[in-house]
Amino acid sequence: MRTNWPTVSTIARITRHREHVRQGQSVKSEAETIYLISSLKDPDPQQVLQFNRDHWKIEIMHRDKDVMLGEDSYTNRSGNAPRNIFTLTSAARTFLKRIAQSPTRAIEIAQENRQKTIRFLSDQNVTAFL
Structure with a gap:
């Protein structure tokens, strides 16, 4: 080996x-x-566990962006498209995390409360999705 x-x-x-x-x-x-x-x-056991946790912090971000936002299915790979898609999906993920811890639940909440969602996105004075 x-x-x-x-x-x-x-x-x-x-x-x-x-x-x-x-x-x-x-x-x-x-x-x-x-x-x-x-x-x-x-390494001591704490280092191994921290290494593992840090790895999964990154993986869960990519999972959210792919599974919830379909990032891997985008086919436009030319010019600035990949960077733009990354920026938009990152912004969407950040927005969803401000509504609920679970992206799935955040999407459900946003769909159920469309007017509140629009106000939350457009009004700089609204800092929480209440």
Whole structure:
């Protein structure tokens, strides 16, 4: 293995426990074991966990932008289009996070309250989606 991956210094096993909650009730529990491969030299467990959490902070942003906003399905790759799409989807994600923690729920709330959404977007004096 060392010849195939010469920079690997650490292999860690992490077991995640997840509770699925719907309307305040736990509906499902699950455990998942994952393996982390790293070039970190002799990390302590806290470093490994922080490395893993930092990775998923980035991944969840990309998941929101792709799954919720369909970013990966855009086909225009010429000129400034990719940068413009990135800017617009980032702005949409930021806007949605100001309404609710879940982008799915934020979209539902925005659709149910279109006038409030328009006012929230257009009025600089409105700082919260109440």
